[in-house]
Amino acid sequence: MSPNKLPRHKAVVIAILHSADRLRRQATEMLAPHDITLQQFNVLRILRGARPDGLCTLTIAERMIEETPGVTRLIDRLEKKGLVRRVRSAEDRRQVWCRITPAGERLLARLDDPVEAFDRAAVHGLSPADQDHLTALLGQLHGEPI
Amino acid sequence: MSPNKLPRHKAVVIAILHSADRLRRQATEMLAPHDITLQQFNVLRILRGARPDGLCTLTIAERMIEETPGVTRLIDRLEKKGLVRRVRSAEDRRQVWCRITPAGERLLARLDDPVEAFDRAAVHGLSPADQDHLTALLGQLHGEPI
DNA sequence: TATATTTACTTGACATGTCAACTATTGATC
């Protein structure tokens, strides 16, 4: 089926994209029974880490490395589900502060164990040393300072 | 900014997702001036590799590890741009054969050099040995036979 | 202080990923 012996630089790129795809699919599948998507889960975790004040929309977007419009609508859905509440800032009325609700925190609490198990299972094919090595190689790829 | 010392198994997962995200964005940016998206480019390359017969929709979907509905609409757009042509099969009238057009081939020909340069640049932070190592580690992660 | 610029979002439009449901065929079975 795949007789193609790829040059090494193409093989790396494809391997990274495939691995990420697989991880995303598996994570999405794990979260589906809880009626939450991977991105919604990420936003909730970011907001849990920002209690009790919450964060304004642009800050959330920055942390997700994503464009703002997507974040606005993502939070629209989280608010509709009652997992996040938004309040317009009094000091700067352009800003909208987003906070996780108790219901959001309860959902995350239910997910903590499954997510931990997922992360461990996802990398269980590698020894701890190889895990560190993989992380380091991906960091170097970014031109990350060593 | 990131004071969080992540446990190694979470660090790996996040590193993979971040690297893939970065690659996807950069690739999309490189292709944008040519009015083609990354997925459309992938389908075109698959179809170039399947000349002259082409492939039927489900086969393309398999090779892209994607759900069929997405592929149908992806090819709708490629056909609208004149880069792909579809013909219903005579032997099995359920099947639709998709072939790249001369215009599609010309587009890919224009892209070959930039794409090659992109792939090389994307991994230039790693030595050839490290590139191989990275590919191998990602393969092991999948539980790939060694 | 009136105007111009910047900032923080929001909205609209389109590409894509994915599930569910539907259509058209083909193949299998009685």
Place this chain on the structure above:
DNA sequence: GATCAATAGTTGACATGTCAAGTAAATATA
């Protein structure tokens, strides 16, 4: 040969990513 099941796609609906434009409020400037 008629009926049922499996196969190949398509369509509808919704989440998301992204660009371009628009809105409202704050800030800088003349």
